[in-house]
Amino acid sequence: MNRVTTGSGSSRGQVPGVPVVGIEQLGRVHFLGLAGVGVSAVARLMLSAGVPISGTDAKDLPVLDEFRAAGVPVRVGYAAENLVSVEQETGERIDTIVASSVAQAGTNPEFDAAAAAGKRLLHRSEGLAACMAAKRGIAIAGTHGKTTTSSMVAAMLHHAGTSPSFAIGATVAGFGTNAAAGSGQWFVAEADESDGTLLNYAPEIAVVTNVEADHLDHYGTAEAVHQIFADFAERILPGGALILCIDDPGAASLAEKVRSPLTARNVELTTYGTAPEADLTLTELTTGSTGVQAQLHSGSQRAQLQLPVPGVHNARNAAAAVAVGLYCGLQLSTAAAGVASFRGSSRRFEWRGTVDSIRVYDDYAHHPTEVTAVLAAARSAADTGRVHAIFQPHLFSRTRAFATEFGTALGAADTVRVLEIYPAREEPIPGVSSELLGHPVRTRAQAVEEIVQIAEPGDVVLTLGAGDITELGPQIVSALQRSRTHADRT
CATH class of the missing domain: 3.40.1190.10 (Mur-like, catalytic domain)
Known part of the structure; x- marks a missing residue:
């Protein structure tokens, strides 16, 4: 299996039908969905390579400050006139658009304006492929x-x-x-x-x-x-x-x-x-x-x-x-x-805090196989303690397709609380709800309150899902701290 690694670049040839576009061919690049994890990664790489960039996102998230500090023209809120505005600010023509999966034709005025102007349109993955080309x-x-x-x-x-x-x-x-x-x-x-x-x-x-x-x-x-x-x-x-x-x-x-x-x-x-x-x-x-x-x-x-x-x-x-x-x-x-030397990735069995020997972790698991694997890891981490799972289903279609499997996978935890479905890009599907999973459905406040009441030293609390449940971990840690402080005073 060992290979000699001499030389650089994709020198082994190309796959027919897979064009390789280098970043030197892109000119000035404007990103749609700049604050997203995938698009921002490509923007960082192009910026490091000296490619002039700009970008827009629907929300003014903290990651945009990173680009502003680097002198990148940033816009908040999609609008067709943003392209003209950036070109006026920089004195340069935007040649290429790199867009997220959600900023596409017919749904994003900036994308549609770029298409009408004849600009090169790339999906985020194509932008990343351009960064990899050399x-x-x-x-x-x-x-x-x-x-x-x-x-x-x-x-x-x-x-x-x-x-x-x-x-x-x-x-x-x-x-x-x-x-x-x-x-x-x-x-x-x-x-x-x-x-x-x-x-x-x-x-x-x-x-x-x-x-x-x-x-x-x-x-x-x-x-x-x-x-x-x-x-x-x-x-x-x-x-x-x-x-x-x-x-x-x-x-x-x-x-x-x-x-x-x-x-x-x-x-x-x-x-x-x-x-x-x-x-x-x-x-x-x-x-x-x-x-x-x-x-x-x-x-x-x-x-x-x-x-x-x-x-x-x-x-x-x-x-x-x-x-x-x-x-x-x-x-x-x-x-x-x-x-x-690996020390973990965000939202992959990520430690969020420990209070009174109760450890709180967060994980991106949103498929039954992933839930099974991470609960097994939590079980080994808990040793003789209990595992408390709070799960937020992701997508109505996925919940419908794997409701029985999710219910079985979650059964590996000692206690389970399920939140309402995180819809992401989907509209509700009639008859599909978190109740299909066969575990108690709770609001966020109820879930946090119940964890504070039942968690004991040595237990592991795990928040699971691909939606915004990641916000719950710090709330649980804070609630546990308040509870223990109040108990100490009384």
Whole structure:
């Protein structure tokens, strides 16, 4: 699996039908949805590369202050005249628009004005692909675990001294950002399958952590979800590598489907997992409140893996990162040590505070498989304590599709409270509500009040969901502090 990594850029050739546009071709770039985690990452990268940029967002969020401080023209509130206003302010023509998934034709006046003016229109993912064009791309995909795995890869390569560039869907602990332009040849990118835009990348290395039915509001069927990952494998540059988890049935099925086509294109297929047939094998795996330990085996190489984050799923994510490191030319022990430097990503079992030995965590889990994995991690972290889960379902369509599975997954917690569905981009669906999950539905205030009443020293409180439930963690910590202070005084 070890590769010699000489040279830089995407020198292994291109995939037919996947145009590679470099940022030097974009001219002045204007971003729609500048405050969003994905769009802001691309904007940071282009700004670091010296590309003149500007941007608009619907809300004046704190991230916009970062761009203002860098001298970037920023507008709040979408309007067709913003484009003219920015051009007048800068004295330069806007050549390219990079837009989020929600700022698109027919729904955004600024996008429509740009289209009418004949400007180049790029989706966020195409903007990111342009940033990657001069580097050797590593694209991390999968239904679950791609943010953590991407963060681990970036941390590992940084620890090894390779100075990678990266763009990830969450702030990475230790970096303090979700995107940075490094001086090295590798570029780590999280590839989002939710709307099929992962097909805009042509990486040298692709990772698929797992393949499972999700985003059925976009794809319609589980078969279509599986197909998008097969299509993604076709985007790997000749001479590159596909790395996937053999423990996952969907990824294992993908391996068999694409093995022959990959071989014909000289693309290496590498597997990882606890299964003995994996190319990179995890053995002697233990997980507890202090994290995960395991042995890694790759050919004749052996190494100890020690992670400061709990959960068997994180051991598999770490193995994926190590497999990437081996392809990049690192020794197994060096890759394992680099992954061990990972300290977490925002909203991935993120510690929000401890009061009277009650630990409060927040996690982005919004699919039954993710909920199952993170509750298992919480269970190991709690040890003899109890696990209290507060879950906010995300999307009416996902709640309808997986109501029974969510109910079962949440049953692994000692107590469960479910909030109302976070609609995101959807309108309500008749007959679909949080009550379908089979657990008590509470308001935020009720959930916080009940946690304060029942949580005891040693317990773990976990807020779960892809919506705004992340705001609840600090509220729970504050409520616990007030409760304990009041108890001490009385």
